[in-house]
Amino acid sequence: MNEPVPALLAGHPNKLPRPKGELEALQAAWELPKSWRIVTSVNNTVVGYFYVAAAVLFFLLAGILALLMRLQLAVPSNTFLSPETYNQIFTMHGTVMMFLFAVPVVEAMGILLLPQMLGARDLPFPRLGAFAFWAYFVGGIIFFGTLFYDLAPSGGWFMYPPLTGAQYSPGLGADFWLLGIGFIEISAIAGAIELIVGVLRTRAPGMTLDRMPIFAWTMLVFAGMIVFAFPAVILATLLLELERAFGWPFFVPQKGGDALLWQHLFWFFGHPEVYIIFLPAAGMVSMIVPTMSRTPLVGYRLIVVALIATGFFSFGLWVHHMFATGIPALSLNLFSAASMAVALPSGIQVFAWIATIAAGRLQLTTASLFVLGFLFVFTLGGLTGVMVAMVPFDWQAHDTYFVVAHFHYVLVGGMLFPMFGAFYYWAPAFSRRVLSERFGKAAFSLMFIGFNVAFFPMHITGLMGMPRRVYTYPAVAEWSVLNMISTIGAFLFASGVLVFLFDLVRNLRPTVSDPIGDVWKGASLEWLHNHIYGPRSIPLVTSRDPLWDQPGLSEESKEGRHYLPGTVTGQRETIITSPIEAMPQALQRLPGDGWPPLLAAVFTAGFFMLLTVKYVTLAFVSGVLALAMILIWMWGSDQRPLPHAEIGHGIKVPTYVGGPLSHSWWAMVVLMLVAGSLYLSLVFSYLFLWTVSPQVWPKPEQMPPSLWPFVSAVLLTASSGLIVLAGRALPVRSRNRIAFVAAIGLAVLSLCGSLGVEVLSHWRAGFRPDVDAHGALVYMASFLQLQFVLTLVVMAGFAIARCLAGMLSRRRRVVFGNLALLWHYTVAQGLFGLLLVHGFPRVA
Amino acid sequence: MSAPRTRPFADLLRLFVGPTVWFMHLVLLYGVEALICTPPVGSGRAMLWLGVVATVAALGALVFLAVMPAPRAEGRPSVHTGAAYLHNTSRLLAFLSAVGVIWNALPVALVPVCALAAS
């Protein structure tokens, strides 16, 4: 924090007229790749389009699967689909809707909208965003393709073992789920890191946290929840895949495992997942309602509180998916209480929107209709949610069509309707034409009516005793009628979607540079004159509704009277501001377009998918290529420091910053949070399985002698110390590299040594990973540690190479800073792991 | 022209203290019950006492959070409203968390420990 940060001044930082050639230079820096090379673009608008389009594609595909299921269930004892096909289809429907549509489409809207909304030129890590998209797209297509080769998983989207274990699900289907979904989750986390740092660090000057559009708040909470929720399911998929491939018995009761461990881990992710999907959609509603009502949002403060509270409370109710598993009644009611708690923030939001409508005059546009539909459907879904949160009621409703009705009301009502409203609302910001209101209203009517006809009867079907996930049912009169109605409704709903698609084809004219723009007279910055580079100049924001409260802002921005009207360095740039008060702190140069992110994603997908079909050699070739692509890409980041740059009004900001000022420091911290929650999930698994089967835990005398962990701990600590020394030994200029290289090299050796000692100690003590749950967990801890050690080895090699190339010095040190952060984290994790696996059995 | 001294990371974290207290309270009660009941070793009284102590402690922490004075705004230009805003928000979150804590305590008072569902 040595750099003086200039205070912001109201008014216009720049004088007119702007110098000649300034605009042309800006356009040149942001020029798009031509024709098919557009796939190499990393610009958020282009990637955002692709992302949204791909997500919609998966929505349609999963929707077709839903229609197939409804056809099968239209009449009793139907033979349209075989049981195996039906089971694959319902598994894929759930999985694709959740992992390939709901989360990605929300993330896509974030990538597409956020920079514009925040007044940034792009997100801080454009290539990471492109990587996240391509990884998702390639992985998703392959995953969906398994349906056509009879390789699709059939264990349900929840994948409960032992049904999904090697014994009861031989074949590749479950592996495709585990590796494919694990991989797509990694892509989601990459996107989340991008969004968090984007929201916190690239807002327009003056856009303090309390002036931030609600949508940005929701994306922040959304991404934060991904950071804590997804690691749990990543760990779960890792455990199950290791069990399937190598027989590590995490879920096998005879060897001390437990099937419920999966359910805990899965739902610790799975419940927040629902809110991960819902919150951004609620954010969209909070943007649409004020615009359509022509009045500022009422209860902004309360809504933000509600968002954060939802984010938190949603982590405390995972057990309510396990009410029927025989857990003690007191525990169930604890989670019943938590489930009630999460209803509170939703209540606040619903009445805040109603208040906003009351404060203004709601225009009945298509977007408004979708919002009204959302309010009705979501409220109903929320109420049935309160019902199933009641323990005794859930004993009856659990795993019946009542639950199917409930969560479709929540998800379709809470997420899909707002999303369609958002498509209609934001289309003008990205299209040369608006979407048709006439078609839009028809689409809404069909979807709203169809949805209720399809899903409302399911409440009754469920209470009439029909369980979920059945491919057929006997000819009970009531069941037959209700199911037929549901099927008709489903097709009505689909016809609404079809009308929407027709509208898209007729009217959507995607563009990056000249959209029709502010047709709704919105208040937030995405309605400025935006181009591929965002606004010509980045405005100073002084209120929550800048376009309403600062008249003429759009013209001023277009004329270049605000910050950064051109390009200072000739490259793509954006302003880095402070996380809370949005003070300009630095000018960040953004990377240009290129192949590495796309290729890295393709090869990463190749690695996972080839591994699934057991082409091990090819998989590793693909993995190495992916790594190479990532290294090429990383080599181009951390650019040479340049002199301070003026962004307007004589305000000069540095073009190179390190430590907490740098955006990459924030990204690394978020990554560490991801890693931390992954490790905590393992700690939970360890303690949980101990409570279930303490008999497989070793007695203190069977433990490895304490000398072993001691040596391992010393080596760990030493490696951290060496990294500190290496930081001191960073060359000022290009000399004195030997000390640095030696320190890093020694640190790598002692880090690897510590892991080796740790693994060897267990091996010599006679623990084996495939014998019992304790052994499996102990080696699992080392396995997680190994992942970090390998990452660090690569990063250390990278740092050494940068140093030898003269690209790492005391001043230009971000690469090392990131390495050191992750290093100390890994050491801390390692020390904690030693304490757990060597200490716990001695005291327990 | 000099910057206000802010610690953005710490300020952001404070936002989460209230809900975290709620989460810890929940996990503590759940964890202790799991330990008592598999295999059943503890008594219902222990659970009840623990519930009372944990709830009082959690509520105390939340009240403290709610009455904690706002960060001083001296030396900050009026355009800097973010930090004060965060403080306010964390107060409200503390309130919501308190409701959650009380709700968590309710079943501890009403449902016998280790009773098995529907048996």
Place this chain on the structure above:
Amino acid sequence: MNGILQSVLAPHGPQAGQIATLAWALFAFGSLVLGLVIAAIWLAMRGAPRIREVLARERTIILLGLALPVAALTILLACGAWLTRAQTGHADEALRIEVTGQQWWWRVVYDGPAPIVSSNEIRIPVGQPVDFTLKAADVIHSFWVPSLGGKIDMIPGRTTRLRLTAERAGVYRGQCAEYCGGPHALMSFKLIAMPRHEYDAWLERLAGPQSAPSTDNEQRGQLLFLAAGCGTCHAVRGTDAAGKIGPDLTHFASRGSVGIDTLPLTAENLDRFIRDGQHIKPGNRMPEFRIFSSAEQTALVSYLMSLQ
């Protein structure tokens, strides 16, 4: 299915009755709240300016969106906890029946001096609480008789319990409620509640040995049953057939169904199931036996139909 009950809303036992009452209360509560929200939206859009002005206040948000839910949910939560408590009591005079879920059938063991093994059909006396001890042999299943009470999962490596009481004699349909792969949809069973004295007589007969085949045809069928290896999976008490992999077939013909409640028990259906089981119940674990001549097949079926 006529006359067979499988509905939460038609309770025939105290457990299901309490939950059904709760359900109706919840529906009333839900309708009220939904009505409130719809009314509020309507007023916000079309109401008189004064009402709209009140609705647009932050205090209204706190009142309707926070205070009201806090009050209502506190009451609900207390009700839920109280009802949970009511359903977790212990009664000593309960009858014990052990049910093990398997892909895709139910092993039923009645408590007795020696355990009495049966399958796929459960009989209980009317009016007496029954404690079901629930286990799983392979994957997770869930035991659910909607008309009598809630469901509880059957989890490998764990034992769960469920208490049910039937207040009236009748046939109640139960079904596996946790997805267990393959023909999960067809994993159902019948629970028959009968008067105490009939139940006792029935149980006594069930515990007794299987009578020997009487006709020539049945004797030939028994020989085929043993020679074809049926007895390695199925047991018939009193014969060499002692397999534990498939359902116990002692007194098989006194049960009402074939293929685990997939088809009603008739000689023709049984014949089809033996030859063509994978079409009747796709994915089930019994291989299709197409090795018999039609005379052999008739003998085998008549033997099985004689297992009264």
Place this chain on the structure above:
Amino acid sequence: MRIDPPVRIRFILLAALAALFLGSLFVWSGVYSVAASRGHFAVTEWLLTFGMRNSVKTHALGIDAPPLDNSDLVTLGAAHFQSGCAYCHGAPGIPISPIAQAMLPPPPDLATNMPPWRDRELFWIIKHGIKYTAMPAWPVQQRDDEVWALVAFLRRLPSLDAAQYRDLALGGLRVPPQSGESLATSETTARAIGACARCHGAGGARPASSLVPVLHGQRAEFIVASLEAFTSAQRASGIMQPVARALTGDDFRRVADYYAALQAPHAPEEPTDTSAIERGRDLAEQGDPDARIPACAGCHGEDALKTYPRLAGQNLPYMLNRLRLWKRGLAPGTATETIMAPIARELSERQIEDVAAYYASGGPSAGASR
């Protein structure tokens, strides 16, 4: 965006249409000769060969060859080569039939001139055959194990002389010289194509290859049922189907009675793992109810149906191969396979080895006879 197809595109389209029309006319006219007697032009020949070689190489990529240096595989392959391949490809001491030689292209004489294919490429050729030549595909696409046996034999073939070949292919069978009369009035048996004993042994001789089942002492009903299943192609085997087709229903009965009456020959003494045999005995007698595996003895014991096979003393590699085939997904074709295949799929690799070892060691009769 409007696209005006430029004139050139239109021209190319028209030209293509015209060429298509002329080509059709040429084919329709029948002017082209399909005579095998004419041979190919040198350039056509080169092109076809070049294309064929590369096609085989490309398609064989990714096939992993099992270890082939195994006398059981070689012997089995040799026996099939004799009955299925030698007619066209010749063998040491057996010239190619002149009829086969007149094919286009003429089949290569493998005894003298073995083309330099890799194992996996040979496998691919034998399994899939080659279009536009007379090389047929393997009759049963599911049985890769049989194809590998042939590949194993082809690897051995170049080093064989006529006597060694005869030993290998005829399994030590001696064909007595026929009288002139019998040569003149019945079929020649010199090549002994149909003789069961070449592979399965006869009298006191065990099968030449342990991949082939011992038939001695099996119930006649079982052997007949098997032969019928091969004839109707219900049971998958590219080796047995042609052999069984050559027999008639009466033959089935006679050959079955012959083998049923034979005393099982003694198994060769092999080092055996007694603990595996013990585990196998447990599995055979008790099954593994937790894994849903019924006791083998229920169907393979002495009292079981006569259409079920008896396993005591059966060849170990044969049983391993058969169980593994089912486990890897060989679709059951016969009524008995329909019963066995799902059971075999539940067996773990270890259980397969154990139970096969148990039965190979003599099974239930082992205790009595030793």
